[in-house]
Amino acid sequence: MREQTVVIKGIKDGLLISLNPTEEWNIVTADLAARIDEQMAFFSGARVTVDVGERPVRKDELSSLKALLERRGITLQAVSSESHTTIEAAIALDLRTSNISTNHARDGVDPEAEGVAFIVNHQEEDGSYGIMIRRTVRSGRRVHSLGHVVVFGDVNPGAEIIAGGDVIVWGRLRGNVHAGANGDENAVVCALDMIPTQLRIAGHISVSPDEKRRKPRPETAFIRDNQIVVEAWK
């Protein structure tokens, strides 16, 4: 098996994409594109930092990488490299240059791991990483987190919550929600009133039944026997 060319993981302010510094550039970028396309829902709207190691990347190469990401709804926010050429190209394109130590960044990533490796930056208990939103998430707003998402308010129709982990809504959930967006089948969605436009957990999709005038009740959704089930939240 060829050495993995693309490693993706979570950092404090988005995703860090590390591109193999020795493999041919065209192959690396094609692998990256394929990887993103496999998990479109997760990457869409993300902000990423790209680490190219010691590889010198020309301005035109970097600019086409930026375009490749933008076409998939991803913002290239920073470039990390030990090469002067790359840093100059990044500055010319008005991109932030970051000095993430590449050795440290690769800690803990198993290169043979299947799928995308998301390693949370915090060395806390597994899964304790998340964000808390203390307001109503209105139509057109998208919340995207590698960890859990807790909303203290409603999630209105037209809003989207995408989480690597669980989604807890202390309010009415009426928008789109995707828990376990990186493939975690153990992720759950809880809400005080569960009427999402569409509910996804990992690779499963379901929609709310058409009920007229129902009484709001706290419910939780999870995967059982390969399908999404919703039960009273106990």
Place this chain on the structure above:
Amino acid sequence: MGAKVVTITSGKGGVGKTTTTANLGVALARMGNKVVVIDADIGLRNLDVVMGLENRIVYDLVDVVEGRCKLRQAMIKHKQFPELYLIPAAQTRDKSAVSPADMIQLTDHLRPEFDFILIDSPAGIERGFRNAVAPADEVLIVTNPEVSAVRDADRIIGLLEAENKGPGQLILNRVKSDMVRKGEMLSADDVTDILAIRLIGIVPEDESVIPASNSGTPVTLNEHSRAGQAFRDIARRLMGENIPVVPVDEPNGFLRRIVKLFVSGNDG
């Protein structure tokens, strides 16, 4: 202190922003306020037509911003109310002809002399919307009792919150009480349940609105129109009066139900 700048917006088109702006402008002027209404829908101007002032336009908003005329020259005095002025939009340009900073500067010039400055926002969430909202002290969001309009209103409220323009206040326009009663149309409660903002007025569907707009005499001048009454109430709430907002047709709804009962009793 000066004028209060009130922007009327909606997200979705065709819900009644321009009708609302014209009616509130006229209602406020009739109650003795000095009012300017500004049409920010550059390229698709309508407010002049609804107010019956189309044939008096010489200069417009873009002429003012680009310095081709003085602000006063673009202000058209209303036929009936000398304290009501209209600044029309340009019809031959687009939204990019004006910037949010231009709008703030323009309203700052007007503030000392007036009580209310109403801005009629274009539909959408792009440049035209941002122009209209930039100078606002208060934002009124017009919506209809239908799901798509409410969805767009929700988006607008989110954008206003992001710009620290507050959540705004809601006008629910074109409510048909009989459809609400039958459960075929969203009720005021259904709408405020989703949007969770203050309701400043409910305007009933009224057949006299369209002919009034076509003839350039806003419906609020018609004493018998229920929609006209609703706009007058909203104007008074804007002036700080405390008038409770009641769902359309509630008072005689009970009566009508009895009549219906009576009629259906005869049929049976």
